[in-house]
Amino acid sequence: MDAILLQILNGFDKGSAYALIALGLTLIFGTLGVVNFAHGALFMLGAFCAVAVNKLLSLDIVTLSETQTTAWGTPLEIRTPYAEVWFGEIGSVLVDYSVPLSILVAIPVMLIIGVVMERGLIKHFYKRPHAEQILVTFGLAIVLQEIIKAWFGANPIPQPAPGSLRGMIDFGAAVGFEAGSVVYPLWRLVYFLFAFVIIGAVFAFLQFTTLGMVIRAGMADRETVGLLGIDIDKRFTLVFGIAAVVAGLAGVMYTPILSPDYHLGMDFLVLSFVVVVVGGMGSLSGAVLAGFLLGILQSFASMNEIKQVIPGIDQIIIYLVAVVVLLARPRGLLGRKGVMES
Amino acid sequence: MTTFSTSRRGLLKGGAALGLGFAAPTILTSKAFAASYTNEPKGSTVTFGFNVPQTGAYADEGADELRAYELAVEHLNGEGDGGMMGTFSSKALKGNGVLGKKVVYVTGDTQTKSDAARASARRMIEADGAIMVTGGSSSGVAVAVQGLCQEVGVIFMAGLTHSNDTTGKDRKANGFRHFFNAYMSGAALAPVLKSNYGSDRKAYHLTADYTWGWTQEESIAAATEALGWETVNKVRTPLGAGDFSQYITPVLNSGADVLILNHYGRDMVNSLTQAVQFGLRDKQVNGKNFEIVVPLYSRLMAQGAGKNVNGIFGSTNWHWSLQDEASQAFVKSFGQKYGFPPSQAAHTCYSQAILYADACERAGTFNPCGVVEALEDFEFDGLGNGPTLYRGADHQCFKDVLVVKGKENPSSQFDLLEVVEVVPVANVTYAPDHPMFAGGDLGSCNAGV
Numbered sequence: 001m002d003a004i005l006l007q008i009l010n011g012f013d014k015g016s017a018y019a020l021i022a023l024g025l026t027l028i029f030g031t032l033g034v035v036n037f038a039h040g041a042l043f044m045l046g047a048f049c050a051v052a053v054n055k056l057l058s059l060d061i062v063t064l065s066e067t068q069t070t071a072w073g074t075p076l077e078i079r080t081p082y083a084e085v086w087f088g089e090i091g092s093v094l095v096d097y098s099v100p101l102s103i104l105v106a107i108p109v110m111l112i113i114g115v116v117m118e119r120g121l122i123k124h125f126y127k128r129p130h131a132e133q134i135l136v137t138f139g140l141a142i143v144l145q146e147i148i149k150a151w152f153g154a155n156p157i158p159q160p161a162p163g164s165l166r167g168m169i170d171f172g173a174a175v176g177f178e179a180g181s182v183v184y185p186l187w188r189l190v191y192f193l194f195a196f197v198i199i200g201a202v203f204a205f206l207q208f209t210t211l212g213m214v215i216r217a218g219m220a221d222r223e224t225v226g227l228l229g230i231d232i233d234k235r236f237t238l239v240f241g242i243a244a245v246v247a248g249l250a251g252v253m254y255t256p257i258l259s260p261d262y263h264l265g266m267d268f269l270v271l272s273f274v275v276v277v278v279g280g281m282g283s284l285s286g287a288v289l290a291g292f293l294l295g296i297l298q299s300f301a302s303m304n305e306i307k308q309v310i311p312g313i314d315q316i317i318i319y320l321v322a323v324v325v326l327l328a329r330p331r332g333l334l335g336r337k338g339v340m341e342s
Numbered sequence: 343m344t345t346f347s348t349s350r351r352g353l354l355k356g357g358a359a360l361g362l363g364f365a366a367p368t369i370l371t372s373k374a375f376a377a378s379y380t381n382e383p384k385g386s387t388v389t390f391g392f393n394v395p396q397t398g399a400y401a402d403e404g405a406d407e408l409r410a411y412e413l414a415v416e417h418l419n420g421e422g423d424g425g426m427m428g429t430f431s432s433k434a435l436k437g438n439g440v441l442g443k444k445v446v447y448v449t450g451d452t453q454t455k456s457d458a459a460r461a462s463a464r465r466m467i468e469a470d471g472a473i474m475v476t477g478g479s480s481s482g483v484a485v486a487v488q489g490l491c492q493e494v495g496v497i498f499m500a501g502l503t504h505s506n507d508t509t510g511k512d513r514k515a516n517g518f519r520h521f522f523n524a525y526m527s528g529a530a531l532a533p534v535l536k537s538n539y540g541s542d543r544k545a546y547h548l549t550a551d552y553t554w555g556w557t558q559e560e561s562i563a564a565a566t567e568a569l570g571w572e573t574v575n576k577v578r579t580p581l582g583a584g585d586f587s588q589y590i591t592p593v594l595n596s597g598a599d600v601l602i603l604n605h606y607g608r609d610m611v612n613s614l615t616q617a618v619q620f621g622l623r624d625k626q627v628n629g630k631n632f633e634i635v636v637p638l639y640s641r642l643m644a645q646g647a648g649k650n651v652n653g654i655f656g657s658t659n660w661h662w663s664l665q666d667e668a669s670q671a672f673v674k675s676f677g678q679k680y681g682f683p684p685s686q687a688a689h690t691c692y693s694q695a696i697l698y699a700d701a702c703e704r705a706g707t708f709n710p711c712g713v714v715e716a717l718e719d720f721e722f723d724g725l726g727n728g729p730t731l732y733r734g735a736d737h738q739c740f741k742d743v744l745v746v747k748g749k750e751n752p753s754s755q756f757d758l759l760e761v762v763e764v765v766p767v768a769n770v771t772y773a774p775d776h777p778m779f780a781g782g783d784l785g786s787c788n789a790g791v
Contacts, residue, residue, distance in 0.1 A: 006591040014585060071662060071670070072677025076754075154401030156611045158648045168621040183594075185619045188587075257619075258585050259611055259646065267584050302588035304575060314588070315580050 002172065002181045007299040009171065013188045013257065015295025016195035017043075020250035021272040022279065022287035023202060024243035030219045030282040031239045034122055035130050037138040040269030041145060042110065042244045046251025047260035048148055049109055050102040051157050057083050057095045097162045099255055106248045114244025118237050141265060149262040156259035161187040166256075187256050194253050198246060199288055205242075206284070215239055219282070274322050280335020290333055294318050379709045380495040380790030381471045388443040388708065390415070390695065391472030393463050393487060394501065396451040400479040400607055402642055403687045407477055407501055408449065409680055410688035414695035417675075418445045425675035429668035429724035430696060434703040441702055452478055456486035463487045467494055473708050474499060476694050479607075479687060481505030481554040488517035495790020497710050499694035502687040504606075504638055506557035509738040510779035515787045516710055518717055518737045520697065521690045522770070524558040525778050527637045527657040528565030530743040530765035534655060539600065539633055541570035546598035548589055548613060550605050551578040558604045561778060562637050566602075574598040579605070579613070586613040590620050599627040602635045610636065611646035618650040639746055641685050644758040651748030651758060658744045660689040660726055661761055669726040683756050693725045697732070711787040728767070735774035737784065743770050 021043055028036045060079040068076035083091030094101065121140065125133045160166065165186050172182030206212035218225045218232045225232050251264070258264070275294055279286030294317075300306060301317035313320075325333060383389070392411045395404035416422040420437035427435060439445050448470040450462025459478060466472040475491055476499035478484045484503035491498035492514040500508060500519040504527070509519050535543075545566055549559040555578070563573050574596050579589050590613070593601055601622060605613045617623075617634055625632040639656035662673045662683035672692065676684040684692070697717065705712035718734030727741035745763040752758050772779070 003592060003595050006594065007588060010587045010591055013587065070677060071683060072674045074678070149397070149401070154397070155642060156608055156646045158611070158615060158646065158650075160648070166619075168624075183621055185621070187619070257587075257616075259615060261608060263582075264584075267582065299588040302592075304577060304592050307577075 002177065003303065004300075005172070005175075005177070005182050006184070007303060008296060009182075009184050009188070011296025011299035012192045012292065013295070014298060015292035016192050017250055017254055017268065017291075018272055018275045018295050019288045019291025020195050020198060021247055021268055022275040022291050023199060023284060024246045025272060025276050026279070026282060026284050026287040027202075027239055027243045027246075029276070030284070031215060031236045032118075032122070032126065034125065035133050035137070036122070036243075037134050037269065038117070038141040038144065039137075039243070039247055040265030040267075040272065041141040042113070042247035042265070043251040043254075043268055044145065044148065044260065044262065044265030045113060046106050046110060046248030047159075047255050047264055048152065048251075049106040049248060050099050050159050050252045050255045051152060051260055053102040053105050054095070054098040054159055057081070057098050057101075059083075061085060099159055099161060099252065102252045103249060106252045107245055110245045110248030111241045113248075114241035115237055117244070118240035122240065123233075123237075141269070145262045145265060152262065154262060156261040158259045159255035161190075161256035165190055191253050191257060195250070198249060202242070202246060203284070211235065211238075271318060274318050278322050278325050278332055280332030283332065283334040286332055286334030294321060297321060377791055378789070379711075381467065381473050382791075383443055383471075383473060383708060386443055387446045388440055389470060389472050390445060390447040390698075391450065391463065391466035391470065391475040391496075392447055393450040393452055393459060393466065393475050393477040394691075395454045395479050395483075396449070397453050400454045403479045403502065403607070403640070403685065404452070404477075406642065406685045406688040407479065407691040410676070410684060410692040411447065411476070411695055413676060413679060414692045414699075415445050415447055418696070418699050422679070423671075423675050426668050426672045426692070426696065426725055429671050430700070431723040432700050432704065434700050435696070436703075440699045441706070441708065445699070448472055450477075452480075452483050452487075454480050454483060456482050459483040460486050460490050463490055464494075467491075467496055472496065474698055474713075476698065477501040477691060478503060481508055481557075482552055484508050484517075484519075485512045485553065488512065488514050492516045492785070492788055495710055495788040497698060497713050499698050501691045501694065503554075504558065505554040506561065506778050507553050507782075509736045509782075510557075511781040513736050513779075513782040513784050515714060515737075515784045518694070518697075518732065518739075520694050520732075520739045522657075522659050522741075522743050523738065524554070524561040524637070525772055525776070526743050526770040527558065528561035529770040529772075530657050530745050530763075531562070531635070531637060531655065532565040532569055533765075533769075534745045534763055535566065535571075535635065536569045538655065539630075543569075543571040543600050543630070543633075544574045544598045544628065545571050545600040545602050545635075546574050546593050546596055547576040547602045547604055548586070548593075549576060549578050550609055551580055554606070555604045557778065558637055559602075562602055562604065562635075564778075571600070579609070582609065584612060586616050587620070589613075590617050590622070593617075593622065594620065594625070597627070599630050600633045600635060602637065604637060606638055606640075607643060608646070610643050614647045614654070615650050639759060640687065641683075641756065641758060642687075644748060645755065652750050654748045655762070656746055658746050658759065659686045661686065661744055661746060661759060662689075662756070663759075663761060664726060664744075666726065666728070668724045672726060689726060696725065697722075710789050714787040728764075730767075733774070735784075736779065736782070740767050740771050742767050 025039050060081045063078045064075040168183040169186045171184045173179040275290045279290030302314040394407045417425045417427045448466050450466050452459035463475045474497040478501040481503040484500045488498045498517040506524050547559050549555040603613050622632050634654050636656040639658045644651045701713045701716035702708050705716040717732050720732045723729045730741040743765045744761050746759040747762045749760045
């Protein structure tokens with residue numbers, strides 16, 4: 001039972017990332033009708049916002065030691081972070097909390113990237129076939145990841161969680177199990193809660209704000225909304241920006257779980273598309289539901305007991321479920337009728 | 343009636359012309375005019391082919407390999423401070439290139455993919471005229487490129503490849519490996535693990551699912567089981583899994599008290615980081631502290647994993663903190679040129695380039711069969727690992743192996759591993775027909791053309 005609970009928790013973690021990426025993908029597809037293969041790259045760019053902020057806060061003064069030399073005979077460099085020099089203890093705390101602090105930077109940065117991407121490139125492909133949209137956005141994803149590689153290198157760059165959120169939590173004791181039977185990394189629970197808040201905020205925005213209502217109306221019937229004198233294009237540009245922010249924030253907070261490298265986006269992209277298809281193209285709630293469902297199934301499929309019965313099941317379970325769902329329900333779990341059928 | 347008459351002079355002229363006519367085909371196909379082996383250098387230069395990962399997960403490792411190759415070329419051509427050329431026991435190289443020809447080079451990108459690596463190696467051989475190919479950062483790539491070099495008749499001096507198969511079941515006459523292998527890692531690590539963790543342990547393996555991971559898992563399991571350790575489980579993980587949490591959580595309740603991570607590069611960084619996140623290092627199982635072992639370490643990898651490597655044992659081919667004259671000469675040369683110390687990948691690649699050049703010089707030819715002969719059973723010293731033998735039976739180098747530990751208090755971003763033991767070569771040597779290396783056949787050298 002302990003092992004099952006642990007895999008459920010793992011599933012929620014993975015599912016949170018899948019759901020956040022798939023939510024943005026669906027938002028873009030539902031409003032603009034664009035299949036955005038650069039969405040994984042937005043997740044990766046968010047992660048590198050955290051890396052950049054950490055590097056910025058860790059900038060240091062280099063002084064040369066008068067007494068020590070390196071193994072190759074040059075004076076040893078002594079590095080002292082500016083943050084510590086200028087702010088003392090507070091400076092150290094700022095560096096320690098660089099990941100959550102990065103959210104403040106990632107929101108405007110990702111919004112700008114999203115808007116520029118939509119206005120500068122994506123808008124020219126609205127009326128083009130999906131195949132061309134896929135090609136151009138996939139190309140964009142490759143360009144973005146190569147830029148990141150040229151700038152930050154190819155190796156993963158670890159981003160530790162803040163010291164106070166780095167430890168383990170006795171999750172088992174909290175839900176009535178034997179104390180110590182299910183301990184879980186605290187940051188992973190933080191990530192799950194964060195995803196829950198972001199998903200809730202996106203739904204609340206669409207449900208309860210005027211702009212959200214216009215966007216929903218536009219998703220249902222773009223032309224009619226336009227005939228009412230509303231500049232729906234501007235709203236949809238904003239939607240693209242919001243989707244980029246959601247993917248970016250998912251990336252920022254994921255960095256202590258998985259050290260970011262330039263390939264991070266590609267690792268999640270294909271799985272997220274499967275999530276969108278299983279949830280139902282254009283269905284926001286479907287994307288979230290499928291994200292968590294597939295995350296949990298993938299975790300269970302990795303259990304030794306299951307792998308011993310069906311070797312390799314952990315690597316194909318998501319695609320297997322996709323096949324079964326699409327055979328039984330071609331429009332996905334919560335997909336709307338008509339989407340992708342014209 | 344016509345009469346045929348000729349003078350003695352005319353007869354001599356005619357005979358000479360006839361002789362030349364018969365001899366011409368022989369002259370044109372002789373060594374003086376036609377190549378007798380693939381890419382025989384004709385001009386004043388000789389081209390080396392450096393096939394390293396310039397993109398993909400091992401790109402940083404590849405970049406370090408390329409730096410080392412460029413340094414080796416400088417030293418071979420008599421530029422720079424000479425690095426380990428000055429400490430190398432063989433004095434055949436004079437710093438005027440190889441066999442009087444200046445060394446130039448071309449590069450290829452393996453992408454850490456076997457097919458891409460073969461394609462770039464083929465391009466370097468066929469289009470650029472590379473006399474040899476060296477490099478790589480993966481056993482899958484090494485096995486693939488070694489096979490190609492055997493087919494076309496050039497020498498392959500492997501870079502970073504740790505699978506037993508490279509000089510085991512996939513060994514080739516034209517291929518040579520300076521780097522150590524998984525068996526040697528197990529043989530070197532086991533006594534250190536016993537003295538630190540005892541002989542009553544339960545080990546759980548997480549293994550990268552390809553040739554290197556399989557042979558390392560087999561080697562380490564055999565070595566630890568020989569100590570009395572029990573292997574609780576061996577779980578294969580897909581390459582590039584990213585988040586390993588679903589593979590790590592079963593370890594928590596498996597009864598194991600040691601986790602052995604048969605991962606490398608990005609996978610290693612992620613699996614180790616996540617194992618630490620899941621509190622494995624703070625855990626007590628069977629009344630003992632839970633331990634993690636990383637059988638194959640690299641400094642670049644340790645940089646990626648950060649503080650998570652603290653106190654964790656592993657093995658390595660070479661480390662920049664070694665104090666012997668050769669290692670220090672190499673670190674000085676590399677450090678002054680690039681501003682940081684070389685990785686083990688850089689060291690092995692530099693050594694391979696020097697060893698190849700030296701073999702050509704000693705053989706007096708670039709002919710692969712001459713080079714094979716010069717390298718087989720060649721004993722040398724002064725390249726940083728003490729006395730070394732390039733064993734003729736399988737083309738594997740035998741030298742001391744380092745057991746290292748993640749440093750508790752690193753003094754710099756490069757000072758991450760400390761050498762805890764230099765395991766003598768005798769302790770890691772095995773017979774060429776050892777079961778873990780069985781099934782391979784060197785065949786005979788191929789000079790191509």
